[in-house]
Amino acid sequence: MVKAICKDVGPGLPGTSKERERAAAIKKELEVHLDAGNVATEEFTVAPNAFLGSLILSGIFVIVAALLNISTGSFSGISSLVTSMPSLVFSIMPLLLFVVEFVYSFEIIDSLFGKRQSVNVIGTLRKPGTTSVKRLLILSGHHDSAWENTWLRLPGYGFFVATFTWIAGMITMLVMAVIQLTGVIAGDAGIINVGTLNWVLLAYPILPSVVLSLAYNIRRGNGGSVPGAADNLSACGVVVAMCRFLVRNPECIPADTEIRFVTFGSEEAGLRGSRRYVERHLEELKRLDARLLNLEIVAYREIGILSSEINGTVKNSPEMVRSVVAAADRAGVPYREKPASLGVAGDAGPFSRAGIKATTLLSFKMPQQMLAFYHQKWDRPEVLSIEPILNTLKTCFEWINSGGRTDLDEP
Secondary structure (H helix, E strand, C coil): CHHHHHHHCCCCCCCCHHHHHHHHHHHHHHHHHCCHHHEEEEEEEECCCHHHHHHHHHHHHHHHHHHHHHHCCCCCCCCCHHHHHHHHHHHHHHHHHHHHHHHCCCCCCHHHCCCEEEEEEEEEEECCCCCCCCEEEEEEEECCCCCEEHHHHCCCCHHHHHHHHHHHHHHHHHHHHHHHHHHHHHCCHHHHHHCCCCHHHHHHHHHHHHHHHHCCEECCCCCCCCCCHHHHHHHHHHHHHHHHHHHHCHHHCCCCEEEEEEEECCCCCCCHHHHHHHHHHHHHHHHCCCEEEEEEEECCCCEEEECEECCCCEECCHHHHHHHHHHHHHHCCCEEEECCCCCCCCCHHHHHHCCCEEEEEEECCCCHHHHHHCCCCCCCHHHCCHHHHHHHHHHHHHHHHCCCCCCCCCC
C-alpha cells in the first residue's frame, strides 16, 4: 500500500489535492476489509501554512527589531523611545510565536493565512453480534506528508548547529532590545551603546537566524517533494493491516468494544486533523472511555512509547502508557518508554490535552534516521523494513486484544 501511494499519488502536503488522493487511497483499502458503510471521511477547514509560516513571521520580526535597534539615536529630533520600544516589542514576537504556535501548537495566527479543506478517514469495526458499545479503542496514523526541511537536506549534522543559531538569534535580539531600552529609560548612553547591535552580532547570530527562519522549508509543487513513506504512510499501513487481521479474526475483538481505524489529515500543519476530530467527537470520546494508540514513523525495531506529547508540553495518560508497555511486554518486542523531546509532536497530543487517554508509538532512531530521510525527498518505501512493522503490529494486536487494559485480569 505504501509503495502504491508513493508511486501513484506521490507527496501530499496538508490541504492539497494530493493529500486528498492519499486519503482516498486509504479509504479504499479500508473498504476492502470493512463494509463501505463502515468507512467514512470527515472534512475540516485548515490554514495549512500557518504552523510553519510562524517561522517566516519570526524571521521578519527579527529583521524589523534589528533595524529599529540599529536606528535608535540616529535621528535628531526623534526620541529614542520611538525606536527602542518597538524594537523590544518586535523582538518578543518571534519567541512568542515559536513557543505558542510551534511548541504548544495553538492556532493563534491561523486566521491570517489562507484556508483549505483537509480530511480524516475513519473505519469502524465491532465483533459480529455486538449491540452495545462500552469502550472505544482507536488506532491511528496520519496520511499527509511534510514540507521538505532545508536544513536537514543540505548541512546534515549541521542542522543542530542551525537550530541553535536560529534560537540564539531570537534570544540575542531580545536581550539587546531589553538592554537598549533600559539605557534609553535611564538616559545612560553607555548602556544604550551596549544594547545596540554591532556588526559582530549581526554577522552571527542575528542574520543567520533570519535566513534560517525565512528558508526553513523548500516548497515545491502541489503535494510537495517528500513522499512520506516512513512519515507517515508506514503507520497508515499498520492501521490497515490491523483492520484486515481483525476482520479475519473477529474472536480477537474484545466484547462490547468498538475499534476505529483512523488516519488524520494535516498532522504536518500542526496536528490540525486530530484536533478537529477531538473537537467534533469529544462528548462521545469521554462517554465511551476512548483510548487512542497513535503510530508515528514505523521505521526502527525498538518502539518508543511516549509518556508525553507536543514537544513534552502535554502529559499522556499514565494508565494508557502502562497498558501499551504491558502489550509490548506480552508481544516480546524491544521498547523504551520515553518523554517527547523538542520537535516530537504527534496526533495523540490533542487527545491527551483534552483529557482522553492516548499515547504514541514512535519507532524512529535519532539522529541517524532523522538525518537519513526525515522530512526529506528520500523518505521513500526503500527506507522501510519488515521488523519494525511486525513489532508495531504485534504490540497493537496485544493492546487491542486486551481491550486497552494494563492487566488481562482487570475487569
